[in-house]
Structures are given as structure tokens and as C-alpha cells.
Amino acid sequence: MPYSNVVLDHFFNPRHVGVLPSPDGYGVVGAPGEGDFVQMSIRAEEGKIVEARFRCFACPVAVAACDMAAQLLHAMSIKEARRLSPEELARALGGVPGEKMSRCRLALSAVKAALDDYEMRTLAASRSIDNRF
Numbered sequence: 001m002p003y004s005n006v007v008l009d010h011f012f013n014p015r016h017v018g019v020l021p022s023p024d025g026y027g028v029v030g031a032p033g034e035g036d037f038v039q040m041s042i043r044a045e046e047g048k049i050v051e052a053r054f055r056c057f058a059c060p061v062a063v064a065a066c067d068m069a070a071q072l073l074h075a076m077s078i079k080e081a082r083r084l085s086p087e088e089l090a091r092a093l094g095g096v097p098g099e100k101m102s103r104c105r106l107a108l109s110a111v112k113a114a115l116d117d118y119e120m121r122t123l124a125a126s127r128s129i130d131n132r133f
Helices: 005-012 060-073 078-083 086-092 098-131
Strands: 025-030 037-045 048-057
Touching: 005 060, 025 098, 037 060, 037 098, 048 060, 048 078, 048 098, 060 086, 060 098, 078 098, 086 098
Parallel strands: none
Antiparallel strands: 025 037, 037 048
16 A cells, blocks of 8 residues: 555655654654654643644654644543543545554554653642641
């Protein structure tokens, strides 16, 4: 199966590349120089994701999947973002070859790591506020 026009567009023209300064959540999957590597950073306000950025060192489908994931996250609640599935991501990309579904899982692993970090930071912040009273 050749890559869809959406995959090619998000690979050649990614819209959400970079790392947010002072993100509310930051996730990393893989290690530089040791295969696939993805960073995902998010900014949230009132429990909704308002911005997401990524850096990806992997194949074209992985780059496209990370870019589409960052796009889909915009305006999602944290709970909705956790429910985003590899299949939904693949559909948003216009389909991906079966052997490349792992690229959608890779992107969502980075999203999950960023969401976990966000929730840990939020919990830590609420505990520090509770301890003041």
C-alpha cells in the first residue's frame, strides 16, 4: 500500500514540529542514536490541550503520525487524549500500511508519556497548594 496523500503532506509539511518552552507535559519515547526517538510536549489550560509540539527521528510515517497526533490533540481534554487510539490516528492519516501501524503506536506512546507528565505535575502542584493551608 503506498502512503496516502495525508501521510505525505504531514511528512513533507509538518505543522507542529518543535518543543514547547516550559511545557505543561513532556514525554519521550526511545533514545537518540538508538533507533526511533520521539519527544512530545503539550500545553494545557483548564484540562484541555491548547498546543502540542513534537520532535521525531524515525521513518516518514512516524513523523506524519506525530504531526497528526499533535494536530488532533488540540482542544481535546486530557481524558479524550488518553482515549486516542492507533486506529483513529491511522484513519486521520488516510490509512497507513499494516506494517507501519507501529508508527501510530509510537506517536501515541509519546503522547501518553506527555499526558502522564502533565498529570504528575498537576498533582504535585495541587499537593503543594494543599500543604500551604
